[in-house]
Amino acid sequence: MIIQSKVVAQQYQPLSVSSGFNADVVANGVGTPLSSSTAGIDASNWALLSNDYQQTAGGTTYPNAISSNGLITSMNDANLTFQLNSLSANNSLRLGTQNQSGTLVFSNPEAALSVAVLVTSGDGSSTVSGVITFTDNTTQIFTGLSIPDWYNSTALPTVLWNMGRINRNTAAVQNPANNPRLYQLDIAIDGSNYGKSIQSLEFTKTSSGGVANILAVTASLLGNCPPPISLSAINGTPTSADFVWSSLGSETQWEIIIQAEGAPAPGSGVSGVSVNQMSYYANFLLPNTGYDVYVRAVCSGTEYSIWSGPFNYYTPVANDTCSSPTTIPVNSGSDCAQVAPGAFLGATVSPEPNYCGAINTGDIWFDFTATANTHIISLSNFAGAPLPIVLTVYEGNDCNSLTQVFCSSVNYITATGLTIGETYYIRASINDTNTTHTTTFDICVSTPDISGSNNSLECLIDTINSDFETPSFPSGGTGWYNHNQIQGWRTTASDEVIEMWNNFQGVTAYSGDQFIELNANEASGVYQDFDTPVSTVFNFGFAHRGRLGTDSCGLYAGPPGGPYTLIFTATTGNSDWQYYTGTYTVPNGQTQTRFIFEAISAAGGITVGNFLDAVTFTANNGILSDNPMTLDCDQDSASLILAAGVGTWVAHSDNPSSTTIDDVNSNTPLITGFAAPGIYRYDWTTLYCSSTLEINFSGNTVPAPEAEDVTYCLGQTAVPLQATALAGYVLNWYDVSDGGTALNSAPIPDTSLPG
Numbered sequence: 001m002i003i004q005s006k007v008v009a010q011q012y013q014p015l016s017v018s019s020g021f022n023a024d025v026v027a028n029g030v031g032t033p034l035s036s037s038t039a040g041i042d043a044s045n046w047a048l049l050s051n052d053y054q055q056t057a058g059g060t061t062y063p064n065a066i067s068s069n070g071l072i073t074s075m076n077d078a079n080l081t082f083q084l085n086s087l088s089a090n091n092s093l094r095l096g097t098q099n100q101s102g103t104l105v106f107s108n109p110e111a112a113l114s115v116a117v118l119v120t121s122g123d124g125s126s127t128v129s130g131v132i133t134f135t136d137n138t139t140q141i142f143t144g145l146s147i148p149d150w151y152n153s154t155a156l157p158t159v160l161w162n163m164g165r166i167n168r169n170t171a172a173v174q175n176p177a178n179n180p181r182l183y184q185l186d187i188a189i190d191g192s193n194y195g196k197s198i199q200s201l202e203f204t205k206t207s208s209g210g211v212a213n214i215l216a217v218t219a220s221l222l223g224n225c226p227p228p229i230s231l232s233a234i235n236g237t238p239t240s241a242d243f244v245w246s247s248l249g250s251e252t253q254w255e256i257i258i259q260a261e262g263a264p265a266p267g268s269g270v271s272g273v274s275v276n277q278m279s280y281y282a283n284f285l286l287p288n289t290g291y292d293v294y295v296r297a298v299c300s301g302t303e304y305s306i307w308s309g310p311f312n313y314y315t316p317v318a319n320d321t322c323s324s325p326t327t328i329p330v331n332s333g334s335d336c337a338q339v340a341p342g343a344f345l346g347a348t349v350s351p352e353p354n355y356c357g358a359i360n361t362g363d364i365w366f367d368f369t370a371t372a373n374t375h376i377i378s379l380s381n382f383a384g385a386p387l388p389i390v391l392t393v394y395e396g397n398d399c400n401s402l403t404q405v406f407c408s409s410v411n412y413i414t415a416t417g418l419t420i421g422e423t424y425y426i427r428a429s430i431n432d433t434n435t436t437h438t439t440t441f442d443i444c445v446s447t448p449d450i451s452g453s454n455n456s457l458e459c460l461i462d463t464i465n466s467d468f469e470t471p472s473f474p475s476g477g478t479g480w481y482n483h484n485q486i487q488g489w490r491t492t493a494s495d496e497v498i499e500m501w502n503n504f505q506g507v508t509a510y511s512g513d514q515f516i517e518l519n520a521n522e523a524s525g526v527y528q529d530f531d532t533p534v535s536t537v538f539n540f541g542f543a544h545r546g547r548l549g550t551d552s553c554g555l556y557a558g559p560p561g562g563p564y565t566l567i568f569t570a571t572t573g574n575s576d577w578q579y580y581t582g583t584y585t586v587p588n589g590q591t592q593t594r595f596i597f598e599a600i601s602a603a604g605g606i607t608v609g610n611f612l613d614a615v616t617f618t619a620n621n622g623i624l625s626d627n628p629m630t631l632d633c634d635q636d637s638a639s640l641i642l643a644a645g646v647g648t649w650v651a652h653s654d655n656p657s658s659t660t661i662d663d664v665n666s667n668t669p670l671i672t673g674f675a676a677p678g679i680y681r682y683d684w685t686t687l688y689c690s691s692t693l694e695i696n697f698s699g700n701t702v703p704a705p706e707a708e709d710v711t712y713c714l715g716q717t718a719v720p721l722q723a724t725a726l727a728g729y730v731l732n733w734y735d736v737s738d739g740g741t742a743l744n745s746a747p748i749p750d751t752s753l754p755g
Contacts, residue, residue: 011221013110014083015198020104021090025213026066028087030054033168039094041150041180042122042211045168048180050087055171064175065163072118072216074159074184082118082159082216093214095128095205102203104217109135109197112219113227113306117185117201118159119214120150126210130203132187134196142187147212156183182215191308194222194229195248222248225299227308228278238287238318238346244279245295245308253298256280257307261290266307272296288317288345314346314437317364322352322399325365325425328445330375336444340366342379344387344430344437352399355429356407357390362437363429368445370418373685376446377426378487379411380470384438386482386496387430394425410528412464412487414448416685417648463617464488464528467512468500475503475513480520489516492596493524507611510543510577515613518553518599523606527596529560530617532586536645539618540595541581545611546574549603553610557584560594569600577613619645623684628694637672638695647686655680656697671695705731712751720746 023039028050040047052068054061066072070084070091085091093102115132129143148155160182164175189198198219205212226248233241243256255272266272272294273280285291294309319326329338347362355363368375377391391413393406402425406413409431418424430437465488473479479500483490491498499520502513509515518526532538544553552571556564572578586593595617602609625642649664656678662670674680677699684691707723723746725731732742 011223012080012116013108013219013221014081015106015110015115015217015219016083016108017085017104017217018107020102020200021085021093022102023092023094023213024088024090025092025094025215026050026084026087027053027166027168028068030057030059033166033171036088037168038090039092040122040168041092041094041120041165041213043096044123046122046165046174047168049164049166049173053166062164062173062175066160072160072182074157075161076157076159076184080116080159080184080218082116082218084118084216091215093203093212095126095203095212095214098205098208100205101130102214103200104203104214105200106198106217109199110219111195111197111222112189113194113222114186114188114220115198115201116218116220117187117214118182118216118218119147119156119185119212120180120182121147121213122150122211124149124210125153125155125207126205126212127207128203128212128214129206130201132189132193132198133200133202134193135199136196138193138196140190140193144206145185145187147185147210148181148183149210150180150182152179153181153183156185158182159184191227191229191231191311194227194308223305225249225251225297225303225305227305228254228295228297229308231293231295231308231311233293233311233313236313236316236346238315238320239285240281240283241285241313241315242279242281243293243295243311243313247278247297249297249299249305251297251299251305252276254278255296255298255304257294258282258285258291259294261292261312263292265292265310266294268304268306274298285315287315288343290314290345316346316348317343319365320347320350320363322350322365322402322425322427325367328366328368328426328443330368330371331444331446332371334376334446334448336378336380336442336446339380339442339444341440342366342428342443343440344428347430347437349429350427352402352427354392354394354402354404355390355427356392356404357388357409357429357431359431359433360390360429361433361435363427366426366428366443367423368426369423370420372420372447373418374414374416374448375418376444376448377406377408377413377415378444378446379428379441380444380487381442382471382485383440385434385436386484387432387434387437387439388484389439389441390429390431392427392429394427395419395422396425399425410464410488410490411484463615466615467509467613468514468516469512471500472514473500473502477502478504479514488528489526490528491520491524491526493520493522495521497521498526501611507545507547510545510579510613512613515543515611517547517608518597518610518612519607521607523599525556525596525598526612527594528615528617529592529594531646532590532593536586536619538584538586538593539581540568540584540616541579542570542597542615543577543579543613544570544572545577545613546572547602547604547609547611549574549609551602551609551611552600553612554598554600555582556596556598557593559590560592564594564596574603574609577611579614622691623693625693628679628696631674631695631697633698635697636674637670638674639670641669641671641693643667643684643691643693645686647684650683650685652681652683675699710749712749714751714754716751718749718751720748722746 026048027033027036050068051065072082074080132140228245230246235242257272292310294307297305328340391408394402396402497520499517555568558564599610656676659673674697680695682693734740
């Protein structure tokens, strides 16, 4: 019986270095080590030596040392050899100082699957990064590769050991068991570069310690059965995709494997699905799921290329495009009883313009139908990578005519001025260059209870998550959250962590269940930003408490990025909470204001203590003028109206008659056109606040003059009509019942006709 095995033959080719070595680290021939080498592997001047080295003619030789021809065969793979440069010339790219670099240029460029680099490091391990340059002048970068110390390490495959070393100063020779060591450092070539010949390798030592030595390079060739290249996916849907690739050889058959992301790579003995064209349609995929795809060439019944891959592919989410949004149920109250899930795996960048945020590496779409003029849009229940999410809200009839109306980078939007019954689109995008889009969340549309009265003196300006109740976690513990997973609040801490407490160590919240401790891991600030019209006066309040003793924190205000002004200092012991209040007037021209809390001192150290809770910022965004107002019959317009904040005027639909508002966004509008008497109402709606102005228009309420009926016979001579004018009024006669022009005198009845 003949058993056919799947052969993946590996072919190697040492690359000849035409330039780039800067040190001779091998003592060879006859003479002192100082005369036959220029540097040691390490800073103590210990060098390698060859098997033909003798200090004097006829002296001791070292048969275990490096072969005088410079050829080294790997002790782990007999097919893998390295060719050192002449032992009588520079034969190492020696990098002893941090950020020192050098480039090895090859006289025999080869296309390769990978390169094996013969390396070692003196005085401890070292780290290198670098650039592979191909003959077409394209490049590939590698970073953070560690080279072990030349003694005792197993971090990389050992190519050669037990070959001894010599001190260039004293000529002392050491040959300890299994040391020193030369290692194999593999650098994989990207699949997109498989067909390109390698022209040079540049190395830079990025570590401060160690002396890196790059001694030789061998290419792992494509061979007679090269692997496929340029593996990609096209025509992707949530459940299918076409996987396509290109060939470097003449094969007409391939195998493909599609497996779960992160599963072990297939070995040479593992078979895939056989195909006879350079594409494969997979219609069995799951939405929002990651896959690793591998393809190999079948060159004969027994000869196969290595597996090319993994090509990491995520199926698109179902709501990857504006035309297929996920509909969010609208909650009739402020609680998020109903939510819609969101996930970014497989999300692509949509072509629709005008998104918020500086970066977009993937977005997903939602929609909802407004049931009120104001809705809250919020994100919660985050999982996966804590990446920053930007929300953009649009209005428009379809995806080709969208108008951006709201933006938020704090997982929360108060959407005001909505039209009941209109559908709005929400685009959630990743505002980060990180492409590990494992972030998931829930999105909620709720309906707030808007405060409203004729003269609203304090209107809450969207202090988001003022009690720190989201995200919620069990009582008796602490929660350490990346601020991208919190509604409203952000921190200046470099680790982006905000520390929350829930009845931990016997400390209960001032309000609700949760509160925060300033400075989770480092001295930093916790802040929230507000859109602020000029002349706005904020009232603020917050609860403060020490932790291990008396703590002090400051509340600062200013434009985002500063400069900030200290507007309040709170100093409190640890026996109980204390609530503080104050005011802050926004300077002219400061269109956005940041309120930021920072620790000033703490009994346990600056990063321990300073509890905060119940933080509110309110402002007078209501109606400042007389309310209600009264207009007499000789007034058909209302001026002297004054409102605070940034908002919009809307007339009630049941007003006695229509009127005209000269500027619906003005703080001092002029309303004209009053006709019918009665009470007119106008809403001034600002961010999260609505106030109603009442205007009582008396209209034409002059009492009718007193007059008596007069009777004439047909043809009788008539006299002018008479009526008694009321005191304080002028009597005018008209010949029409409505409007017309006053007559010069009282009319005389016509008695020529009966009537």
